[in-house]
Amino acid sequence: MDDPAPRLTAEQWLARVFADGRPRHFGTGWLSGVLGIVLALLALLSVLCWHFPQYLTLPELRERYPLALVRLAIDIGLLAAMGLAGLSMLLRKRKALGVTALILAGAALTLGAGGAEIPRAGSSVIYLGLDWFVLGVLSTAAILVPLEGAFPLRRGQGAFRRGWLTDTQYFFASHALAQLMSVAVLAPAVALGEMLAVPSAQAAVQSLPWLVQFALCVLVADLAQYGVHRAFHAIPLLWRFHKVHHSVETMDWLAGSRLHLVDVIVTRGLVLLALLVAGFAETALYAYLALVSFHAVFIHANFAPRSRWLERWVAMPRFHHWHHGVEPEARDVNFAVHLPVIDRWFGTYHLPEGRWPGGYGIAGERAPEGWVKQLVWPFSMRQ
Ligand SMILES: [Zn+2]
Ligand SMILES: [Zn+2]
Secondary structure (H helix, E strand, O other): OOOOOOOOOHHHHHHHHHOOOOOOOOOOOHHHHHHHHHHHHHHHHHHHHHHOHHHHOOHHHHOOOOHHHHHHHHHHHHHHHHHHHHHHHHHOOOOHHHHHHHHHHHHHHHOOHHHOOOOOOOOOOOOOOHHHHHHHHHHHHHHHHHHHHHOOOOOOOOOOOOOHHHHHHHHHHHHHOHHHHHHHHHHHHHHHHHHHOOHHHHHHHHOOOHHHHHHHHHHHHHHHHHHHHHHHHHOHHHHHHHHHHHOOOOOOOOHHHOOOHHHHHHHHHHHHHHHHHHOOOHHHHHHHHHHHHHHHHHOOOOOOOOOOOHHHOOOOHHHHHHHOEOOHHHOOOOOOOOOHHHHHHOOOOOOOOOOOOOOEOOOOOOOOOOHHHHHHHHHOOOO
């Protein structure tokens, strides 16, 4: 009897729809097609936010948008998406990319594009941060995709490497589920932080110059993160969850998003608790949050440039790539996110001169694909 045909993963299915076996370099209509799809999709999601702000946008952001500017940006994005779709269809024999971009742009146009009316609706109890996701893609991808394209470590790896769809789901969830984060991370950390605070010590911290507070903020946060991260590696029950992060086999800016919810909630909660107990000024905390949201992504990037002097003091991609390495020498090293000196203090620093790891992942094991499957993976009895 014949074996049943293997079921296609979503990634393979997408590749089959869009692949035409033709070159993808500049001038082949591939880049314009992909860029057209991304822009049209972002515009469509933005227009959906416009129609259902109470369910799809964060209350903290909802009131603050410069509306005229956002409307203009959506319309310009749509125009660009349609132009790129047309260009792709001119240059490329198979039209799947261009047609998809046009369908998405058409849906956004049908819904009113940038000119759509905003309904006067109250706030919903449960909401998604779709607006936060769109802003996240625009700010992160817009910086890191060109950087990786211009200075790649592993040339030819491409954006659509194995696991890209899983990691895109993580990127989406980490932004769209902002409400869950504020309930599960922020609220308990604030409550516990108030109980543990020593007012006189906090007053002393707040009397320091702002820059000193910011620098201390980075140090305290990375020390807390270091301790929690080491625990996630050392304690088998916690490793089940953190293993998800280490299951990426290709490193790029998107790979850093792959973190199990339990990992995110415990790590962020405890780091935030440490910062709140220390009592730093709110602006220093916000500056730190902006830094970590970029730096934690950057250290995963497929980005080759390095500075011998700088990489000893500031975590660069090579430092964190070693944390993900499959070879035995890469086991349990480089736990810090910002400051490699912390690993030097605790004897876990590993940065062999001039070398990068040969590969990434968990030796001998492969995680299932998809956010939902990886969410339940640590609970599987078979592990
Ligand atoms: Zn780790
Ligand atoms: Zn990592």
